[in-house]
Amino acid sequence: MMYVADIQAMAHIQDLGRYGLRRYGIGHAGAMDTLSLRAGNLLLGNPEGAAAVEIALGGMSVSFAHDTPFCITGAVYEAQLDGEPVYSYWRYTARRGQTLKLIRAVQGMYGYLCVYGGFNVPAVLGSRSTDLRAGFGGFEGRCLRKGDEIPLKHRGFEAKHVGIAPPTPSHRIHALPSSEYGAFTRRAHSVLWQNAWTLQSDSNRMGYRFDGETLELATPLEMLSHAVQFGTVQVPPGGKPIILMADTQTTGGYPKIACVAAADLGRLAQIRFGGKIFFKMTTPQGAAQLQRQNQVYLNQIRRIAENAR
Numbered sequence: 001m002m003y004v005a006d007i008q009a010m011a012h013i014q015d016l017g018r019y020g021l022r023r024y025g026i027g028h029a030g031a032m033d034t035l036s037l038r039a040g041n042l043l044l045g046n047p048e049g050a051a052a053v054e055i056a057l058g059g060m061s062v063s064f065a066h067d068t069p070f071c072i073t074g075a076v077y078e079a080q081l082d083g084e085p086v087y088s089y090w091r092y093t094a095r096r097g098q099t100l101k102l103i104r105a106v107q108g109m110y111g112y113l114c115v116y117g118g119f120n121v122p123a124v125l126g127s128r129s130t131d132l133r134a135g136f137g138g139f140e141g142r143c144l145r146k147g148d149e150i151p152l153k154h155r156g157f158e159a160k161h162v163g164i165a166p167p168t169p170s171h172r173i174h175a176l177p178s179s180e181y182g183a184f185t186r187r188a189h190s191v192l193w194q195n196a197w198t199l200q201s202d203s204n205r206m207g208y209r210f211d212g213e214t215l216e217l218a219t220p221l222e223m224l225s226h227a228v229q230f231g232t233v234q235v236p237p238g239g240k241p242i243i244l245m246a247d248t249q250t251t252g253g254y255p256k257i258a259c260v261a262a263a264d265l266g267r268l269a270q271i272r273f274g275g276k277i278f279f280k281m282t283t284p285q286g287a288a289q290l291q292r293q294n295q296v297y298l299n300q301i302r303r304i305a306e307n308a309r
Contacts, residue, residue, distance in 0.1 A: 001065040002115065004148040005099065009058025013119055013138035013150075016049040018127035022227065022250045029129040029137065032110045032205060032246050033074050033266035035167055035294055040073035040114035042301045043091050043164055045309070050118030050153075051128040053144065055111045060144070061101045062113075068152065069093045069116040069159035070100065075108030075270060076166070090163035091308075093156065108169070108270040117154030132205070133247060162308040164301050167266065167294075171275065174264045174282040174290060175233065180221070180255035184235075188215040192257060196276040197241065203273065205247040210277070214239030221255055228252040231260035243268065263290035 016037065017030025031037040031054055038048040057075070069091060072079060076088045080101045086092050088111070094100055105111055121128050121139050130138025139150055181189070197210035215235050228234070232244045234254040243260060244252070246269075260268055261282055271277055282290070 002068070002119070002150045002152060003063050003065070004144050004146055004150070005061040005063055007060040007144055007146055009055050009060055011053050011055040011060055011144045012130040012132065012142070013051050013121055014054045014129045015051045015127055017129055017246070018125055018131070018137070021125060022229075025250050026125065026134070027131065027247060027250055028127075028230070029131045030127070030246050031112065031129075032269035033112070035266040035298075036074035036110075037112050037114070038298055039089070039164065039167070039301055040071050040112050041118070042298060043071050043073075043089070043162070043305050044069055044114055044116050044159070045305055046114065046116065046118055048298070050114070051121060051138075052115070052118065053113040053150075055102060055105075055113065057105050057109060059101070059103050061099055063097060063099045064094045064152075064156075066096050066152075066155045067093055067158060068156035071114050072102065073112045073114065073166070075105035075111040077105050077111050078103040087163070089166045091159055091161060091305075093158045109272055110269055115152055116156045116159065117152055120151040120153040131247075160308045162304060164304055167297065169270060170264070170267050171271065172278050172280050173268050174261040174287065175258040175279045176261065176282055176284065176287060178233065178256035178259045180223075181257055183217055183219070183221050183255055184257055185216050185218050188217075188257070191215060192241075193279055193281055196278055199271050199273055199275050199277070201273045205245055207245055207248060208243045208268070208271075210241050210243070212240065215241060215257060217255065223253050223255060225251040225253045228256070229259075231262065231265055232256055233258040233260065245269065261287040261290055263287065263294050
């Protein structure tokens with residue numbers, strides 16, 4: 001059991017998400033940065049998709065009813081275990097009754113508190129992820145609060161202290177032209193790939209809104225609602241792009257100029273408000289190569305964890 005002693009952040013249970021149900025209007029939710037979630041779980045010897053707590057920027061304090069190995073991945077956090085510093089991407093064991101305090105994220109946007117075995121919340125429609133809009137999944141379908149007691153899948157043990165390198169952050173985000181790319185002007189194409197885009201503070205798990213030069217259509221375009229997904233780059237009438245994120249709706253009606261490569265979605269999620277990104281055009285083959293590079297990183301973590309048992 002993990003007890004939430006204090007919390008000053010938006011935090012909830014997420015795994016890799018809920019798939020195969022978008023035709024029913026059910027989004028996939030899941031971690032904003034699945035690469036970091038996978039990395040933390042592999043470091044602990046968990047299945048890659050075990051449920052963890054996703055924390056946005058702020059802090060929280062928790063304690064454990066039993067000795068519990070844990071790690072923090074994603075955003076780099078200032079954190080302490082009974083007053084002693086602990087570091088992101090390192091595996092530690094919290095003793096029974098010890099207090100783990102995540103003070104603040106010093107780099108990145110979304111942190112992941114992973115524990116040995118994962119959190120034992122019910123699977124709803126094949127996933128333990130919290131769907132915040134619909135109010136189901138995770139822990140009672142909501143964000144965590146002070147006083148919550150979250151069950152763990154396994155009573156822990158003492159794990160060897162070991163660390164890994166975090167994924168390399170990047171403000172250069174690979175993307176592919178999407179279905180309405182040709183409906184935009186040549187100037188819009190040039191602006192998309194060459195200019196910087198600034199993340200706006202009204203962004204959230206549904207969509208990241210960016211400011212920059214306007215992207216203009218060659219001619220007015222009316223569209224019926226169509227399927228969209230995590231990573232779709234839509235352009236509303238104002239001409240400023242919105243990248244749909246983990247909690248995106250299942251359909252949208254704005255033209256799609258691009259789609260972010262799946263391998264870069266985690267790096268995109270870690271951009272902070274006011275941060276700038278640059279789009280870099282890639283191909284399906286290039287996007288697949290980026291995925292393979294991520295898998296090489298995860299395989300290295302798996303070997304390190306196995307050798308440190």
